[in-house]
Amino acid sequence: MLRIALLVVVAVFLAPIAVSAALYCCRNDIADWRLADRSSAGLLPPAARKPEAVVRVFSARTVSWRGIVATHSWIVVKGPGERAYRRYDYTAWGMPIWIDRFVPDGRWFGSVPEVVFAADGIEAERMLPRIREAIATYRYAKVGDYRLWPGPNSNTFVATVMGAVPEMRASLPATAIGKDFPYDGRWIGATPSGTGFRINLGGYLGLTLGWVEGVEVNLLGAVAGLDLRRPGLKLPGLGRVGI
Secondary structure (H helix, E strand, O other): OHHHHHHHHHHHHHHHHHHHHHHHHHHOOOOOHHHOOOOEOOOOOOHHHOOOOEEEEEEEEOOHHHHHOOEEEEEEEEOOOOOOOEEEEEOOOOOOEEEOOOOOOEOEOOEOOEEEEEEEHHHHHHHHHHHHHHHHOOOOOOOOOOOOOOOOOHHHHHHHHHHHOHHHOOOOOOOOOOOOOOOOOOOEEEOOOOOEEEEEOOOOEEEEEEOOOEEEEEEOOEEEEEEOOOOEEEEOOOEEEEO
C-alpha cells in the first residue's frame, strides 16, 4: 500500500511538476524580471468605449521559477459610466492590497493572463457592491499578512472575493496555489462557488468536492483532480488539461 501511495504521488503530483519545469526551461528567455513585459494583453477594450459595468478575474504565471508551479490572480472592476478600470492585486510589497499599480489586463512580468471569469452589464453591476465590500473588509489587509505559501497570498485574496459572490460560478486554476487557504478561518465549509464543500488543513492538505470546482486534492498547496463540468484533468504545474 505504501508503494502504491508513493507511485500515485509521483505520477499525479511530481511528474506534472517535472514536465512544467522542463517547459519553463525551454521557454524562459527573461534575463531580468524587472525588464519583463507588463503591457496590455488586449483582453479589455478601452474603458471609455465600454459604458457598462465590468467584472473580470485574471490569472497568469507568476514571476521567475515560481511560475513552474504557481499563478498570480487579480480582479478588475468598472462601474457603469466610469471611464477607467480599477485593478486589485494582493502582493508581498508594503500594504498588501494594491490598487491600480498595474495595467488592468497587463501581462504579469511577461506572462499573458487567462480570463477566469467575465461579466458585463447588469450582471456585473449587481456583483460590484459585494466585491467592493469583500475587498474593503478583507481580514488579511495589514502589512505582514501576506504569505507566499501556503497563504494568504494573491490567490487567497481573489478566492475570498469570489466566495462573497458565489454566482460567479467560477474556479481559480489548479496552479493558483493559496486558493484553498481557509480565508474565513474555517477548515470545513462551502466552496467559493457554493456548489460543494471542502475540507482543508491550513492550506497544506485538503479535499474539495463541487460542481464548479470539481474534485480536487490539495497536497502541500499543489492541486490535482478532475474537472466535472468541462471534462478534464487538473494537474500541478500544468493546470487544466482538457479531455
